[in-house]
Amino acid sequence: MTIQSRRQFLATGAGLVIGLALPMQGRAQSGAAAVLTRDGVGPGTFAPNAFVRIAPDNTVTVICKHIEFGQGPFTGLATLVAEELDASWDQMRAESAPANDELYKNLFFGLQATGGSTAIANSYTQMRQAGAAARYMLVAAAAREWGVSAEEIIVEDGVITHAASGQAATFGDLAEAAAQQQVPVEPALKNPSEFKLIGTDRPKLDTVGKTDGTAMFTMDVYRDDMQTVVVRHPEVVGATVATFDDSEALKVKGVQAVRQIPQGIAVYATSTGAALKGRSLLTVEWDTSKAETRSSETIYADFSKAATRDAGVVVEEIGDSGAAIDGAETVHEVEFRFPYLAHAPMEPLDAVLEVRDGKAEMWMGAQFPGVDKGAVAQTLGIGGENVTLNVMLAGGSFGRRAQTSAQIGLEIAEIAKAAGGDGAWKLVWTREDDLTGGYYRPLTVHRMRAGLDADGSIVGWENTVVNQSIMLDTFMDQGNSEGKDPTSYEGSTKMPYDLPTIRVNWVRQQSPLSVLWWRSVGHSHTGYATEVFLDELLEMAGKDPVQGRLDLMKSEAGRDRAVLEKVAEIAGWDGTKVKGDRAYGVAVHESFNTYVAQIAEVSDVGGFPRVHKVWVAVDCGVAVNPNVIRAQIEGGVGYGLGTVLFNDLTLLEGGIVSQKNFDTYRMLRIHEMPEVDVAIINSVAEPTGVGEPGTPPIGPAVANAWRALTGQAVRHLPFETTGV
């Protein structure tokens, strides 16, 4: 990498480029234009981190370090920049930052990463500083050009003016001159009371391209002489090729080569149609000796057997729950079962790689782009500096493209390596590849036990969580985990309720089957287990689901309390769980520092729940883009609802994945989508995420309504499996 001084860097492009570098460790340390020391860069060398580009045509482009796959960072980060820049929303644009773990790191994680609902939270100060710095430099340039004092210059709605002299200019007019100004070290930020854009709705920057067919995703990339490649993967996750016969595949017009790679058998063709046809004619024998060959049923039985209160590691303990429950008037003990789940993003996984003269360029929707880029560099034996990864819009992800193992980066690299030499390849996964491709939400068992005293008060609460670890043994495991992986049980601890005794233990299970974070990660099962179990206890005690929860809340659980009170208010909760043929269920759950409460209205249609309406109250701190927040909550409700009603990625005997496409892995459809009414709590707290927190409460809210309506407790998801 060539080291450039700030001035050199700024002079390389037309217009103004604002470089910001923030220190490595989180938001506690900030500071625009800080000096960064790192390997290969001498002390004191400025390493600019370009987030803002102002062009002579007066457009302001925000280079977004987070991948856009529908959760809204293009609009969100651009809002933060535009606010401090005092730009006009019409001039704002956004594009993806390329892979660069140093310049575009997630300040919470230390590498370029989108996940954990952190995009707005980790960018809030950083992007505002980027906008403020640009504004400062534009004003300085104007002051110099006009020979006036910077203090007398006003910037409003993208126009820079000096009233006394009658001077006015656009950002584009001054871009070139602004590039010559000093970058401020600590640009002043607005007080939240001065916000004009933050907290109000503006059109999303990525909407138009997604309504006229012009938005570019990975699968839409075509390169000269590119081959389309599909891979025959095993139907048992983790199986490897024993033998194969490609003679029929090679007869297909357009099929140019077939190669064995570690992931399976790759078919190289001139078109997608030819590649798919060729793949369908392969005969492959698989070696399953290193794969998970147990069925889901067997795994449930094994996990259930492992779910004893003394197994694993204790992850939360308050008082002596054992003695309290043993001495209780009533003991309630149940087991919850949660299946493996596929993320099933609408755009199946894909990547494009072009190798020319020892340099590689990639196009891919990656949540950890540096990891996939590194996998390509390593596999091809070329230095990372010779690999460019263009982060593309992605057709959904829900965690699937956050690969600690670089699953797709490695696969496209092996395809290139097996082809040998220069070329361009597009890897296309089909839906069958997606659903049978592993990296599922971990199958999980919760064994729960609680005791009530004669008054119906909870005297003890125990939860044994059994599943595989997502993070341990990956690079995300920082070596200080003490054998604990919070992503396996997060949400089962630190509940907002003030219970006298609590014991939560986590029992790690091993399997060769790959598992991964899935929208809301541990909360996807802990939110259900805790909020359904609590609701059952409140029912046994004859208590109201809303007031019963409020009465239990700790004094410090103010935000949990506020969302629960708010949702009760907008839903018109009056303590009646069943009205006519409709029942109402409640759940409240915090995840990723965002607080969400939901009430679901449910009826029984032919013995299966129909969810008519869901009321939601959400507290995510400062509401940067209320419209995006509402959209994410609506979508989170729909995503969670379809899952609890229908989805079970089932392993059959021998480990074969049962569901291979949407005909059997059922997605929620429009006629099953409830109305969603979202109330956003006013807040000046630092903003937190909204991509995931809408998902956990919908399952328990529906289950609690269904139990009120029918008396049937749903403890084995999905509803279809419980026999609803």
Added chain:
Amino acid sequence: MTNFTINGKDVTVDVEEDTPLLWVVRDELRLTGSKFGCGVAQCGACTMMVDGMPRRTCVTPVGSVNGAMIETIEGLEGPEAEAVTAAWQGLDVPQCGWCQSGQIVSATALLREVPKPTDDDIDAAMAGNICRCATYVRIRKAIHDAADAMEG
């Protein structure tokens, strides 16, 4: 050789007749707005208008559309298409965006048949289009908004 008209343009393609129309339109004609989601006519991301009817092109052999008039998201025209697109933009319907071309084509087809659809009409016409981001609340509202706008 297969001949058809796409977005008002006559084209001839030299591909195997059993090749799905979706891949011909994407790979050969480089109109990439229509998307691949399932390959088995379950999700609707590949929906195009073929002779005025919405069709799942991931299972439509190109040989079967010889002489047909095809419209894709890139060339969708007329008052219904304009109203639908404007409503979609007005409500910021898309999230990830992958399914939205298919949604817009299906919604346009609905409004061409039923200018003032009920919620049941919308369910019937749109149930074949999956949105994994679950933008369904806004899809429904956008169709109603488009119908209202056309009514003036």
